[in-house]
Amino acid sequence: MRKLILALAATVAFAGSAFAEPVRISVGSYNLNNLPFPVAAGLGLYEKEGLEVTVENFASGGSKTLQALVAGSTDIAVGFYDHTIQMQSQNKAVVGFVQLARNSGLVLAGGKNAAFDPAKPETIKGAKIGITAPGSSSDFFVRYYLQRHSLSADDVSLIGVGSGSAAVAALEQGKVDLLVNYDPAATFIEAKGVGKILIDARSDEGAKEIYGGIYPTAVLYATQAYIDENPETIQKVTNATVKALAWMNTHSAEEIVEKLPKEFISGDRDTYVKAVQNAKPIFSVDGKFSETDTQTPLAVLKSFNEKVAAASIDLSKTYTNAFVDKVTDKTTN
Template sequence: MKKLILALAATVVLTSSAYAESVRISVGSYNLNNLPFPVAQGLGLYKKEGLEVTIENFASGGSKTLQALVAGSTDVAVGFYDHTIQMQSQRKDVVAFVELARNSGLVLAGGKDSRFDPAKPETIKGAKIGITAPGSSSDFFVRYYLQRHKIPSDEVSIIGVGSGSAAVAALEQGKIDLLVNYDPAATFVVEKGVGKILIDARNDEGAKEIYGGLYPTSVLYATQSYISENPETIQKVTNATVKALEWMKNHTAAEIVETLPPEFISGDKETYVKAVENARAIFSSDGTLNEEDIKTPLAVLQSFNEKVAVAKIDLSKTYTNEFVSKVPKAASN
């Protein structure tokens, strides 16, 4: 009888492994706005949900991830919420279903020789400004700033420099005068003596000063067709991610960093831990998207994106809290 029980148990293990659900998840970059995703990965939470995850990283920025999702070469994207609005203006249904970062997390940093003074917006003219990639939220940040201060976009040069150490190196080497980026790059700029932060939207006050409100950024999103056809898979991805958010609330920055895959950590670990601590305020506590906060990205996009400005955007179709609301209590404690 004992042998029979052991044999049956082994069969169950083999069967569950054989029937693990495959899901392809792509991430736009290893900036800290996306941190809850690799934390969930590092803690093995997707595997515990019975998922076999194939991960692809597009280090050049979220716009590449969005392209992959629309083209059907990935199932779920770790990208920025504002992409869902852009896609609706192009009559494509892309839906956010878990919020990772409730706030921008962006900073505008100046190199040692930068002449830009935020108190005098016109001093940004002639600057070479580094962003993660064209079409990214860092790109939107710059264009919205210029638009608000009535400065033509052709008065500056906007250059894609990626994120993390590569972005900081571009500023340090003088390839750019200003850098709009996320942590860990924001912390690296200060800790390495490369420059200083001139505009800081990592905290709520800074975001409201720049955007007029909180600016949700990193989310998990998928096409509506994939969500409709694979609700159980989406629920499992949601369960694991929400559990990671809850875990992060109750652990130190150093403990969070210990869960990460080595390739996610930029620069030296000590400075990276400081970057995680500096970014803690931006993370969602439970993955829920706030219907008021998502109006901020729409206002930003409408200010300079012609397609969004003329389109009738229905924000209710750009996100859903359905799956977050169904996360089992055991998965969020």
């Protein structure tokens, strides 16, 4: 993992320039929802904006990244949009300013001996379900599914197993019966013959089946205080990231993987390319937030998060399109 951190940091560093502007960006996970960030780094777009990016807390988990942001030990986080809603319920102003993944990207997969049948929701009772971590969006996914089918978290066992190869191994070894995770793990499960996908929220149709709407996930976010004090830095980061999204939309999965540090690629390369291809529909093409879509995670959180349910949430303060709207040139040249 240390090699991975150093590799990505080296990719984004604007080395040797006395005029480079330093910015610390924390990444909570290397699941594919966050892929536009390393793609922007691989294309050298942060460097072209005159930024020297230090990558921190890589793969430490979304909650740890959020803690680092609120504590002031990082400037910008690559994390999930629903964190901004949770923070507002705690009277903390955290704001998304570029949307990376417009949809969930989560799947629920069953191991070879899984007894769960989505057509009969009650068959999930007693299952050991792997999630990335407690309090994560994969945790929310399970809890909301259970609630919608008149079940509760007490009917199952929720086990944090991380993401990527570690999550796939947990399913393969029988440590969990079911697994809720993202690509590349989702693609690896079927490619390795470990199990099969039972519920797929990578598509708009699958997301609507689970959540009742589109569920935005990965975003770039920062505290409102940092945004107010550093609008030029935020704009530069936005410029680079929006250009990366536009580039990804017009290039193949193979070309996208070519731009990544080799250490970033999980498993065999061919399967990873397939995972990127499977995940492509979830990525934003322009970085903008949809007012309608932000309602979905709010509804999900309100269903089981007492603080969010009790708070008067103003969604307009959890995101801004102001910086994305100022990006006029989306070419990477």
